[in-house]
Amino acid sequence: MSTYEAASKAKRASIDLAACDTDCKDKALLEIASELKSRMKDVLQANAEDLERSEKENLPAPLLKRLKFDESKIMDVIAGIESLRKLPEPVGKTLASTALDTDLELYKVSCPIGVIGVIFESRPDALVQISTLCLKSGNAVILKGGSEAHNTNRILWEIIKTATERAGLPKGWIQLIETREDVNAMLKLDDYIDLIIPRGSNEFVKWIMENSNIPVLGHADGICHAYVDENADLDMAVNVVLDSKTQYVAVCNATETLLVHANIAKRFLPLLKKGMEAKNVELVGDERVREFIPVGVATEEDWETEYLDYKLSIKIVDSLLEAIEHINTYSSGHTEAIITEDKERVETFMNLVDSGNVFWNCSTRFSDGFRYGFGAEVGISTNKIHARGPVGLEGLLIYKYKMIGHGNIVGDYESHKRTYKHTKLDKEFKL
């Protein structure tokens, strides 16, 4: 099937899927969980084939680890489906209601976006997670997984397709595309696909954003900053910066650059260096940093780099405003933390830093949908529209305005025969 056919089938199915009720979607989620259990052996075998081939092709060890989809990961995925099923129904929620007149009521009601294109790498659990998120939110989905997980993705897609069609979901709601050429074709199908969620390397996400008219939800870089103010509790600062940098280095919410107020640099930097050395973190600093601690040289390029590794760049600033200026120049708009005991400075920092997540006295690593309590995560967005920061199910929703009249015409209001009331209703939509 061509990508065009896949997308037009998904578009067609999306209309009926949008109207599926909670029972139907719940039944489909249960069927997926049960089909995954009963076909676990097939999944394990497909994954073993992918692993064997990828090992032969010398795929790097971290990617092999992500590719592995064993019994325990499958059980995690099944548990995830169960908790997704328990989340409240996101479609059909009345977001606002107004009586334009005594006999003319307007309701803003949540609904699915339509067709979501998802592009992800190696991890096969992502396929199940994102498909079930789309299902719960009533969206059709076109999936493109990494070629290294080809067999695993194909069987997982078959399982979800079979299970959900058995449960009565509209045929064609879940599509799988498999080649890079399919992705190129997909990026041009803006009449059929409403949103693309790419999960992958920075370069890849940037490439997607630059090569499609379809809106993209996600982030390319995650260049996060921590700023240690002159009024910081220095022990807390060391502890929070250590966690921000080293708790897990290969992720977008790890801190890459540390900004230190000049007035505490002399006391703070040696403490920090001791802590970072214990974790084997390579430090690079600007000239002023190197007056206090012996570390490598940080250049302009360091401020623009997402290391995703045990490496931290450090810069000394003379003021809060200089820190904010640095962040707004080099940050990718993801997550930034200030460590200080001064509330006024926190306020300035939170107001002026133009990033999706601004934290006071805690680790940048908290910037995550599960930690935020969203239950399920679509991804983390550095967009300035639609959804920003960690995105839960609501990132897959938009709304419709539904109006109930009794033969009302605009002419009566323009001629002043009738006048608008515009009274808040605070009422659920009901015909």
Next chain:
Amino acid sequence: MSTYEAASKAKRASIDLAACDTDCKDKALLEIASELKSRMKDVLQANAEDLERSEKENLPAPLLKRLKFDESKIMDVIAGIESLRKLPEPVGKTLASTALDTDLELYKVSCPIGVIGVIFESRPDALVQISTLCLKSGNAVILKGGSEAHNTNRILWEIIKTATERAGLPKGWIQLIETREDVNAMLKLDDYIDLIIPRGSNEFVKWIMENSNIPVLGHADGICHAYVDENADLDMAVNVVLDSKTQYVAVCNATETLLVHANIAKRFLPLLKKGMEAKNVELVGDERVREFIPVGVATEEDWETEYLDYKLSIKIVDSLLEAIEHINTYSSGHTEAIITEDKERVETFMNLVDSGNVFWNCSTRFSDGFRYGFGAEVGISTNKIHARGPVGLEGLLIYKYKMIGHGNIVGDYESHKRTYKHTKLDKEFKL
């Protein structure tokens, strides 16, 4: 000044503007109103020059009418500023709040998007409306008006700039660009501009959407439909369809295609024809329509055409589902109405029609920000993300996550030393 300089100045100003409080923004709005009053003569003279030149250049009469900016229109604009000032502060609203733990609080707080690029045609009042909407929502703005209104736009921009800088708004928050080349340059500045709102012809809006990586909010076509079901009150149907088509034909929410259920076509079509003839509306219909009333031939092209004129295409359908299928195929996703007494059919229609506004027994012409009670309107969006349908001030806003900790680190939660609470707070953000 180059477009690049204009955009980078706007970006810089947007950071400080985002932190301006209500008092500062209110003062700026008052200053604009007062400056407009005191410099009214200059505005009228600039507009007279634009009108004179445009008449010589044989600008069509409707465009000349839009271009005219007389004392009464200026007073309307000033009244608009006053009502905008009275709207509640949109920035800094707490949209959600959660305690991740007893000492770790997360707040989702509304904030401006950043820099908005606005492109509009002839009407100079649009310049004032959109600038003040951006001001109220804390966004910097880059304006591009029609060349026919060159003098008027320039003086209005100068007035707003002078007045708001006097009131203490950050310099550079409002930029004016003037040529088509500037627009081309603007479309490439996705590092500086966060959202483009184009108001103009369909072709122009489509061209913008296809030639920029910056998100675009708005609509190209407005191909709206009315469907008269077999269970409709036929007098009401005639009345509503007449208003939907003729109350104002040159607008995006006017109905362009009428769908009629076969079972009532024989009774309904002659009634409709009589009403439409009285308003001088040209009717075209498919073969089955022409069995009942003598009208012109509607072809495939008619279903795809936004007439913006006294012309209506009519098609007979055998079922509600056929009507929905036609709408989802040809509609631009703007506004569709069903006329029926059957609630079940309304429910199906509202669930399956994939448009931003779905109406029951009322005119499509109600689809408008002022009629919806939004007070101020940014435009009408047929996007499937961010904002859909008539868009008020909230279309110019996004949010930030602000987190308040006490030295919290992720490591403590991953090691199960501490556990997430995720309790709803229902509390305004406060440091």
